Every structure is written in C-alpha cells, then in structure tokens.
Amino acid sequence: AAIQRRLVLAPNAEAELVFLLGEGQDLHEARSLVERYRKTDTKEVQEQVATRWNDILGAVRVKTPDRSFDLMINHWLLYQTVACRVLARSAFYQSGGAFGFRDQLQDVMALAVPLRNMTREHLLHAASRQFAEGDVQHWWHSPSGKGVRTRISDDYLWLPYAVAHYLEVTGDETLLDEVVPYLDGPVLTSEHDEMYFTPHSGLSEGTMFDHCRRALDRALSLVGSHGLPLIGTGDWNDGFNRVGREGSGESVWLGWFLDANLRRFANVAETRDPTLATAWREVASQLRSNLEAAAWDGDWYKRAFFDDGTPLGSSINPECRIDSIAQSWSVIHGGGQTARAQRAMASVEEYLVHRGDGLVLLFTPPFNNWEVDPGYIKGYLPGVRENGGQYTHAAIWCVIAFATLGDGDRAGELFGILNPINHASTRAGTHRYRVEPYVAAADVYSEAPHVGRGGWTWYTGSAGWMYRAGVEWILGFRLRGTRLVIDPCIPRAWRGFEISFRYHSARY
Numbered sequence: 001a002a003i004q005r006r007l008v009l010a011p012n013a014e015a016e017l018v019f020l021l022g023e024g025q026d027l028h029e030a031r032s033l034v035e036r037y038r039k040t041d042t043k044e045v046q047e048q049v050a051t052r053w054n055d056i057l058g059a060v061r062v063k064t065p066d067r068s069f070d071l072m073i074n075h076w077l078l079y080q081t082v083a084c085r086v087l088a089r090s091a092f093y094q095s096g097g098a099f100g101f102r103d104q105l106q107d108v109m110a111l112a113v114p115l116r117n118m119t120r121e122h123l124l125h126a127a128s129r130q131f132a133e134g135d136v137q138h139w140w141h142s143p144s145g146k147g148v149r150t151r152i153s154d155d156y157l158w159l160p161y162a163v164a165h166y167l168e169v170t171g172d173e174t175l176l177d178e179v180v181p182y183l184d185g186p187v188l189t190s191e192h193d194e195m196y197f198t199p200h201s202g203l204s205e206g207t208m209f210d211h212c213r214r215a216l217d218r219a220l221s222l223v224g225s226h227g228l229p230l231i232g233t234g235d236w237n238d239g240f241n242r243v244g245r246e247g248s249g250e251s252v253w254l255g256w257f258l259d260a261n262l263r264r265f266a267n268v269a270e271t272r273d274p275t276l277a278t279a280w281r282e283v284a285s286q287l288r289s290n291l292e293a294a295a296w297d298g299d300w301y302k303r304a305f306f307d308d309g310t311p312l313g314s315s316i317n318p319e320c321r322i323d324s325i326a327q328s329w330s331v332i333h334g335g336g337q338t339a340r341a342q343r344a345m346a347s348v349e350e351y352l353v354h355r356g357d358g359l360v361l362l363f364t365p366p367f368n369n370w371e372v373d374p375g376y377i378k379g380y381l382p383g384v385r386e387n388g389g390q391y392t393h394a395a396i397w398c399v400i401a402f403a404t405l406g407d408g409d410r411a412g413e414l415f416g417i418l419n420p421i422n423h424a425s426t427r428a429g430t431h432r433y434r435v436e437p438y439v440a441a442a443d444v445y446s447e448a449p450h451v452g453r454g455g456w457t458w459y460t461g462s463a464g465w466m467y468r469a470g471v472e473w474i475l476g477f478r479l480r481g482t483r484l485v486i487d488p489c490i491p492r493a494w495r496g497f498e499i500s501f502r503y504h505s506a507r508y
Contacts, residue, residue, distance in 0.1 A: 018042050056082060059114035062475060064490075064497040066412075068421040069470060071438075077467040078114065080439045081107050084458045086118065091458035093442075098139040098147070101126060101155045102236070103461055105162040110464035112169040113479050119166055124178055126159055127211045132182040132204050134218030138194070146198040149188060153232035153244075154254055157219055157261050160212035164264040171481030176268070181205040193233050193245065209272060212265060219258050220283060224250035224305070227290035229258050231304055236325065239377025239386045246307040252295040252326045253303060259284050259291070260333035288335055296340060300347040301326040303363070310372065313363065319370040322351050323363040325394050328401035345401055349410070352398075357451050358417050359444055360395035364388055366447065383447025385455060390444040392418055392462035396469050403473035403489040411474055412491035418466065423454065440466050475499060484508070 007015055020037055024030035037045075062073050084090075085107040090097050105126055108119040129137045131149070136156045140147025167173060184202030188195055206214070222230040224244075231244035231251035243249045262284035269277040295301045303313025303323035313323040327344035330336030336344065352361040366388025367378045380387035395418055403411035416422055423444075424430040424437030435441055435454030442460035445453045471477050476488035477499055490497065501508045 016042075053079070056114050059502050060471060060477065061500040062471070062497060063499075064475075065494050066416070068419050068425075069415065071421060072419055073467060073470045076438050077440065077463045077470075078110070080458060080463040081110050081467065082115070082118075084439075085461065085463065086111070086122070089459075093456040094459045098141050099125075099129075100139045101129060101136045102158045103139075105158040106461050107464045109162050109165045110467045112166050116170055116172075120170075120172065120175060123159075123163055123166060123175065123208070124180060126162075127180040127208055128183070128201075130156065130159070130180075130182055130211055130215070131185060131199070132202055133187065134214040136215075137183070137199070144198055145200075146196070148194050148196045149185065149199075150194040150234075151188060151232040152234045152238065153219075153222065153230060153251060154235045154257060156215040157254075157257060159215050160261050160265045161257075163208060163212055164261075164268055167268060169479050169481075176207060176209040176272075178208045179205050180208060180211060182211075193241070209268075212268075213276075216258075216261060216265060216280070219261075224248055225309070226250055226294035226305060227287070228252060228294060228305070229254040234375065235304075237377065237386055239375050239380070240304065240312075241375035242373050243304050243306055243312060243375060245375075248307040248309075250305045251303075252291065252301055252305075252313070253323075253329055255287055255291045255295070256326070256329035256333075256335050259287050259335045260329070262287070263333065291330075291335070292337060292340070295326070300344045301330055301336070301340075306372065306374075312372075312374065317370070319365050319367050320363045320374070320388075321365065322347060324348050324352050324361070324398055328394070328397040331401040331404050332397065334404075342405060345398075345405060348398055348401075353414065353417075354446070355417070357446065358423065359390045359446050359452070360398055360414055360417060361388060361446055362386060362391040362394050381447070383445050383450070385443045389446045389455070392440055392442055392444070392460065393465060396462055396465040399469045400465075400473050403469070406489055408474070408489040409491050409493075411469075411489055412494070415466075415470060415474060420454075423452070439463065477501070479503075 003019060005017060009015060020034060022033055024033055057075060057078055062070055064070055086104060089099065104122055108122045112119045129140055134156060137147040138150040138152055138155055166175065181201040182204050183199040185197060185199035186195060219229055224230050228250040230247065231240065231249045231254065233241045233245055235251040235254045262280045266277040266280040269280065297314050300322050302311045303326045305311055313320055313326060315321055327348050330344055331341045351364055354361065366382035367374065368382045377386050383389050385391065399411050399414045402414065420437045420439060420441060423433040432452040433454045435457045439458055440460055440463040441454040441457045442462060443455035445451060445455060474489060475497060476486050478485040
C-alpha cells in the first residue's frame with residue numbers, strides 16, 4: 001500500500017500529518033479503532049508510549065567510564081529484547097512470529113528485574129508447551145499452538161534453568177506450585193527427526209516443579225557410551241543436526257549445561273524433596289567426572305562425539321578443532337576442574353579471539369572440506385553464521401566466563417569488541433559492518449572478502465545475554481529476592497561506576 005498527501009506550505013508555516021496503521025479482528029473492530037484514534041491527541045499517545053518505555057528501561061541505569069557500554073545497557077539491549085524478541089518475535093531477517101522454546105526462555109531471564117511479571121507469565125506459557133514425555137515443542141505459533149516436535153536435546157532443559165534464575169532473582173517460590181497441563185501428541189518414531197502438528201492439552205497436568213523435574217529426568221535417561229548426554233538432532237547449535245542423528249552421538253556442551261541444571265535445581269528441591277536433591281547432586285558429580293575423563297583434549301574440551309565415536313572440536317580434527325561454548329560453560333557455573341577450565345579459556349583467547357578483525361569466533365577452522373557430515377551447518381559458507389563466524393550469542397558466554405574467572409580486563413575488552421557501536425566508530429568500520437550500530441547482531445562474518453560484516457540483526461537472543469553480561473557479570477549487580485548483591489568484575493582502567501536501581505517506590 002502507498003499513501004500520499006500533497007501539501008503547500010507558506011513560509012514558516014507548519015503542518016502535522018498523522019498516518020494510522022493497525023489491525024483488528026474484523027472490519028468492524030478496525031473501523032472502530034480508526035474512529036477512536038482520529039479523535040486522540042497523538043502527542044498524548046506518544047507520551048504514554050515514552051513513559052512506558054522509560055519505566056522499563058529506567059529500572060536499572062548505569063554510568064561507567066565507557067559511554068558506548070552505557071548506551072547499550074541503558075537503552076538498546078533491553079529494548080531489543082522486549083520489543084523484538086518477546087513482543088514482536090519478528091524482524092527483517094526473520095518474519096515468523098513463532099515462540100522458540102529455548103529462545104524466549106533465555107530472553108525473559110534478562111527481564112526478571114525490570115519486568116518480573118512478564119518473565120513469570122512466559123515461564124508458565126513455556127511449561128504449557130511441554131509434552132507428557134518431558135520433551136517440548138521446539139517452536140510454535142500462537143494462538144493455535146501448532147508447531148514442531150523434534151529430537152533437539154537442549155530445549156526442555158532451558159525451563160528448569162530459567163525457573164531457577166527467576167527464583168534466585170525474585171524469591172517467588174509460589175511459581176513452583178502453579179499447575180500447568182502437559183501437551184498430548186504423536187510421539188516421534190525412529191523414522192522422524194521432527195513432526196509438525198497441532199497438539200492439544202492432555203489429561204495430565206503438573207506443578208511447575210513437576211514440569212522441571214520431568215525435563216531433568218528426560219535428559220538423564222538419554223546418555224551415551226561416554227556417560228554424556230545424547231546430542232540428538234542438535235543441541236544449542238541446531239546446525240549440528242546430524243552429529244547424533246542415529247541416536248549415539250553425545251554433546252560435551254550439553255554435559256556442562258545439564259550439570260549446571262542439576263546443581264541449581266537441587267538447591268530448589270532441597271526444601272521439597274531432599275532425597276531428590278541429594279540424588280541430583282550425586283548424578284551431577286558423576287557427570288563432571290565423565291566429562292573430565294572423556295572430553296578433555298589436552299588444551300581445551302572437545303565439543304561432541306559423532307554417532308560412530310569420532311570426536312568433534314578436537315585438536316585431531318582438520319576443521320572445527322576448538323569450539324567456544326564447551327569451554328565457556330565449563331567455567332560459567334564452575335563445573336570444570338579449575339586448572340583445565342582456565343587453560344580452556346586461554347585457548348579460546350588464543351584461537352578464537354581475533355582482535356585485529358574485532359571478532360570472537362564460535363569455532364575454528366570452519367567446515368569446508370572435511371568428509372564428515374555434522375549437519376546443515378556445513379551448508380553455510382565458511383565464516384558465515386554458525387560455520388566459524390562470530391556467533392554473538394556464544395561470544396557473550398565467553399565474556400561471562402572470563403568475568404567468572406575474575407578477569408575484568410578481558411571481560412571488558414571482549415564486551416567492547418562485541419558492542420555494535422564500536423563496529424561503526426569509524427567511516428571504514430561503518431562500510432565494513434553494514435548493519436545497525438545500535439542493536440546486537442546475531443553474527444559477524446569472519447572470512448574474506450566479508451571479514452567484519454554484520455549478518456542477522458535485531459532478532460537474536462544475544463541481546464538479552466549481552467545485557468546480562470554487562471549488568472550481572474561485569475558490574476556484578478544481582479538482585480536476590482529482597483537482598484542486593486554487588487560483586488563487580490570490571491576492567492582495571494575503570495576508576496569506578498554508578499548504578500541507579502528502582503525497587504518498587506524507592507530508588508537506590
């Protein structure tokens with residue numbers, strides 16, 4: 001559609017045009033909305049919108065020696081997370097509108113302080129997309145609920161992980177007693193990697209605690225020959241969809257993630273089922289032993305094992321020799337042996353941080369000629385998206401890992417490398433980066449002739465993680481129920497910083 005209006009203005013005259021674009025359930029509702037807003041003071045509406053966003057973005061305000069850091073933390077990252085990821089679920093690069101099970105659960109973790117109710121509401125929504133068997137819809141569309149059931153192995157574990165985070169921040173244990181029905185639908189057979197259909201709410205239901213327990217139980221039932229979780233048709237990296245397609249491949253990263261889940265949720269279970277909490281801690285301890293025995297490669301941790309036992313992310317591989325997320329997650333929740341975890345992150349810095357190009361790579365070298373078939377990731381050109389480019393989501397986990405190790409200099413430096421403002425701080429950088437310098441980009445290319453070119457922007461889970469990395473790990477701001485913990489890990493060059501925090505009617 002096109003709208004045109006011709007105007008003739010006298011010298012110094014002013015005119016205001018208001019174009020209305022909207023939607024309704026039917027023609028009658030659409031017309032009533034048009035009539036309503038024709039009579040509305042548009043400046044008043046704008047002020048209401050501005051007030052709403054100021055309330056959201058003003059819950060936590062920071063002032064540091066790094067102006068670009070402040071702009072992203074105080075404005076753009078949270079706006080990107082709420083407006084694009086949670087509300088719209090759509091952008092130029094992906095106009096889908098679907099909920100992703102793992103995706104929005106990670107997004108709303110960043111909202112636990114400024115939008116606590118939105119986080120709680122989405123946790124319940126996500127739980128309602130879990131099947132009675134413990135697995136979940138990988139993605140679905142509302143309101144029909146039609147979506148895809150898959151063999152992807154990490155999705156359902158994000159529910160207990162996000163719930164544990166919400167409980168830490170808010171202390172709202174009433175969430176665990178909320179009753180949510182399970183989905184009912186066809187179970188995947190050996191002939192199907194995924195199935196697209198509309199499930200329905202089944203006869204069984206459970207509390208949120210039961211939903212989280214069922215997710216953990218499912219993960220513990222799917223273990224391979226090394227005692228590590230099965231990777232299925234992809235873990236966090238969907239592009240590894242053929243690493244474990246036959247049912248024997250294992251994921252090292254998922255091992256660290258499952259270990260973190262077991263230990264975190266054991267703390268949740270302590271007052272409800274102490275025996276279960278003890279059992280989870282024992283399983284987690286054995287899992288860490290299995291990881292150290294099978295996954296350590298000498299200078300870093302392997303990433304996975306193919307169905308036939310071939311390692312992935314190993315120094316013996318010609319491609320994908322080192323993958324960042326197996327290293328960063330050995331650190332983030334303290335699962336890896338201290339000396340090994342520190343050595344693994346040193347390897348990340350050595351092989352995956354390209355300071356000259358301003359990149360933090362997902363893995364290197366990219367897939368190109370190796371005869372193995374890890375999955376559709378190999379369909380990307382080398383250095384593009386997950387195939388050895390900077391995948392910002394994972395790069396931020398490196399920032400968090402370095403901060404966890406107490407290395408504020410490296411955490412701050414890598415945050416600066418990932419900050420989109422710095423990609424466009426010069427004319428040459430702007431022409432190289434080519435995308436918006438005020439929102440997080442999902443990926444940045446790493447191979448010539450496109451080194452440093454931004455890829456997919458706006459619709460990326462890296463925005464929420466980048467916000468959390470800056471606020472929670474670098475500045476060390478953590479709300480814990482009615483307590484406030486400040487435990488910063490800042491660059492030594494910073495003389496200090498300020499935080500303004502609104503809690504109910506008070507400001508600290």
